[in-house]
Amino acid sequence: MRSSQRQLDMEGALTARDRVGIQDFVLLDAHTSESAFLDNLKKRFSEDLIYTYIGTLLVSVNPYKELDIYTKKQMDIYMGVNFYELPPHIYALADNAYHTMLMETNNHFILISGESGAGKTEASKKILQFYAVSCPSTSLLDTVRDRMLVSNPVLEAFGNAKTLKNDNSSRFGKYMDIQFDTQGEAVGGHILSYLLEKSRVVHQNHGERNFHIFYQLVEGGEEELLHSLGLERNCQHYSYLVQGECANVSSINDKNDWKTMRKALSVIEFSESDIELLGIHVQVLQEAFIYRKIEAKAEEVLSPFTVDHAIYARDALAKAIYGRTFTWLVNKINESLANQFCINYCNEKLQQLFIQLTLKSEQEEYEAEGIEWEPVQFFNNKIICDLVEEKHRGIISVLDEECLRPGEATDLTFLEKLEEKMGGHPHFVTHKLADKKTRKTLERGDFRLLHYAGEVTYCVVGFIDKNNDLLYRNIKDVATQFKTSLMKLTEILMSKEPWYVRCLKSNDTKAPGRFDDALVRHQVKYLGLMEHLRVRRAGFAYRRRYEIFLQRYKPLCPATWPHWKGVPADGVEKLVKHLGYKPDEYKMGR
Numbered sequence: 363m364r365s366s367q368r369q370l371d372m373e374g375a376l377t378a379r380d381r382v383g384i385q386d387f388v389l390l391d392a393h394t395s396e397s398a399f400l401d402n403l404k405k406r407f408s409e410d411l412i413y414t415y416i417g418t419l420l421v422s423v424n425p426y427k428e429l430d431i432y433t434k435k436q437m438d439i440y441m442g443v444n445f446y447e448l449p450p451h452i453y454a455l456a457d458n459a460y461h462t463m464l465m466e467t468n469n470h471f472i473l474i475s476g477e478s479g480a481g482k483t484e485a486s487k488k489i490l491q492f493y494a495v496s497c498p499s500t501s502l503l504d505t506v507r508d509r510m511l512v513s514n515p516v517l518e519a520f521g522n523a524k525t526l527k528n529d530n531s532s533r534f535g536k537y538m539d540i541q542f543d544t545q546g547e548a549v550g551g552h553i554l555s556y557l558l559e560k561s562r563v564v565h566q567n568h569g570e571r572n573f574h575i576f577y578q579l580v581e582g583g584e585e586e587l588l589h590s591l592g593l594e595r596n597c598q599h600y601s602y603l604v605q606g607e608c609a610n611v612s613s614i615n616d617k618n619d620w621k622t623m624r625k626a627l628s629v630i631e632f633s634e635s636d637i638e639l640l641g642i643h644v645q646v647l648q649e650a651f652i653y654r655k656i657e658a659k660a661e662e663v664l665s666p667f668t669v670d671h672a673i674y675a676r677d678a679l680a681k682a683i684y685g686r687t688f689t690w691l692v693n694k695i696n697e698s699l700a701n702q703f704c705i706n707y708c709n710e711k712l713q714q715l716f717i718q719l720t721l722k723s724e725q726e727e728y729e730a731e732g733i734e735w736e737p738v739q740f741f742n743n744k745i746i747c748d749l750v751e752e753k754h755r756g757i758i759s760v761l762d763e764e765c766l767r768p769g770e771a772t773d774l775t776f777l778e779k780l781e782e783k784m785g786g787h788p789h790f791v792t793h794k795l796a797d798k799k800t801r802k803t804l805e806r807g808d809f810r811l812l813h814y815a816g817e818v819t820y821c822v823v824g825f826i827d828k829n830n831d832l833l834y835r836n837i838k839d840v841a842t843q844f845k846t847s848l849m850k851l852t853e854i855l856m857s858k859e860p861w862y863v864r865c866l867k868s869n870d871t872k873a874p875g876r877f878d879d880a881l882v883r884h885q886v887k888y889l890g891l892m893e894h895l896r897v898r899r900a901g902f903a904y905r906r907r908y909e910i911f912l913q914r915y916k917p918l919c920p921a922t923w924p925h926w927k928g929v930p931a932d933g934v935e936k937l938v939k940h941l942g943y944k945p946d947e948y949k950m951g952r
């Protein structure tokens with residue numbers, strides 16, 4: 363049913379303040395204008411109204427300040443209330459997903475996306491907190507709640523770090539799962555992690571830190587514990603901790619965070635004995651780092667490494683230990699090589715999923731129903747996903763082939779292969795393939811992908827090594843492993859009903875209440891929000907099968923009450939005509 367009636371219902375429930383701007387973009391008059399879209403976001407943002415709908419999709423703009431909208435009272439208000447009866451809120455989305463799941467007895471997921479610092483982690487916490495309060499409580503629920511919520515400080519300590527963009531940036535992907543029984547009680551749940559950024563353990567860019575846990579331990583660890591681990595209470599003594607030159611940051615209280623983390627550890631039943639060192643003699647470790655052992659017939663020869671190689675070996679061990687610790691911590695082996703390439707590929711896949719589930723399937727539904735429909739054009743990023751993942755032809759395949767082929771593979775031979783296979787692809791360019799102007803912006807060892815969110819230049823150095831990680835030589839190639847784990851995630855999601863939260867960053871300096879027009883405009887563009895709005899707007903907000911519609915509304919028309927004896931579709935036609943709906947306000951499908 364078209365939106366006018368809905369608008370009336372909704373307006374009735376609003377206070378003056380909530381009426382600032384328009385709370386569902388579907389109701390925006392200038393719905394094709396990006397400027398009008400941004401104006402509306404900005405107007406609402408200036409009144410601390412950070413949430414706006416596009417139909418059932420929730421747009422959230424990071425306020426960078428505490429708002430008084432996450433109280434128990436607010437939770438109570440949103441419980442069991444229809445989506446459109448109250449101002450947009452993440453609680454409304456959480457609540458509706460939950461009730462739809464119970465009503466339709468099927469599976470749902472909430473996909474939260476946005477760039478670093480846009481508010482994804484906060485949004486996911488708000489949703490969990492809401493469920494913890496709103497779902498019927500049992501002792502089982504407490505276990506689930508503990509795992510999801512109370513374990514969070516542990517996950518954040520080991521998986522988050524200060525970056526330039528976000529003081530508490532998650533450096534891994536997270537998939538959280540809660541199982542409900544038919545009564546709506548939470549009976550189980552688990553967390554899946556993927557893509558931990560292990561390189562951060564040994565290297566941090568200027569202004570960034572290693573994972574929080576190291577600083578927490580050094581600053582907050584009990585004397586006894588530090589002593590037993592052979593540590594001193596001074597981050598400056600550890601080169602892995604100070605490369606970004608910001609071991610101490612005013613916005614982070616490592617000492618307090620350590621206490622919180624310790625408490626969380628005990629709740630999820632970690633014991634002292636879980637903290638142990640490797641127990642390897644220094645001498646043995648040292649030797650392993652500086653010599654290569656060559657076995658020749660009956661002899662073993664020790665050949666010294668170069669300094670670079672020794673450093674590489676040390677770092678590789680540190681990364682591997684951390685990676686395994688983290689995996690062990692989340693109790694799921696699903697980690698992989700994490701570099702910017704993989705993270706961007708992951709985002710590209712999520713965008714593709716979003717397109718498939720909303721823009722594409724929505725329009726296909728109209729076609730299948732034989733409903734008149736003018737197609738909305740949108741950029742389909744499948745072409746970029748294919749460029750990365752296609753069998754035999756994609757970048758990952760080329761990388762794997764290069765690692766496996768006989769003869770010496772180097773980063774540069776890999777680049778040449780890429781140029782051979784991808785030359786001419788509209789989303790791929792290198793120094794050699796570029797025109798004169800673009801060439802100036804590329805180094806010889808670079809390749810550039812035109813991702814949907816913008817261009818990204820990658821340096822090939824390290825690609826072969828990372829893919830061929832010495833420590834994992836026997837396992838499948840790392841990039842392929844990553845591709846497989848992403849495919850599994852996509853599969854999980856494809857089998858469920860989607861809900862979307864799109865997080866936007868309001869400014870680049872974490873300033874409370876500042877709205878940077880250009881920055882927000884860019885995100886609105888690449889997240890495809892205007893296209894989403896167009897599809898939603900042209901579409902019908904309320905759809906029901908004929909039988910169900912008749913059953914529900916038959917009392918409203920003498921011809922259908924108490925029973926309609928003919929074909930359901932004809933009954934529905936009679937009913938809506940009787941109610942006075944105009945032909946452009948509804949459409950009948952097949």
Ligand SMILES: Nc1ncnc2c1ncn2[C@@H]1O[C@H](COP(=O)(O)OP(=O)(O)OP(=O)(O)O)[C@@H](O)[C@H]1O
Pocket residue numbers: 424425426427428429476477478479480481482483484485528530531532533865
């Ligand atoms: N709803 C909110 N209310 C108040 N502050 C918020 C909200 N959402 C985010 N913030 C602020 O923004 C910061 C960054 O948010 P968050 O860590 O959720 O980003 P993210 O999208 O998860 O980033 P990353 O991808 O780097 O992990 C938070 O630490 C918090 O200070």
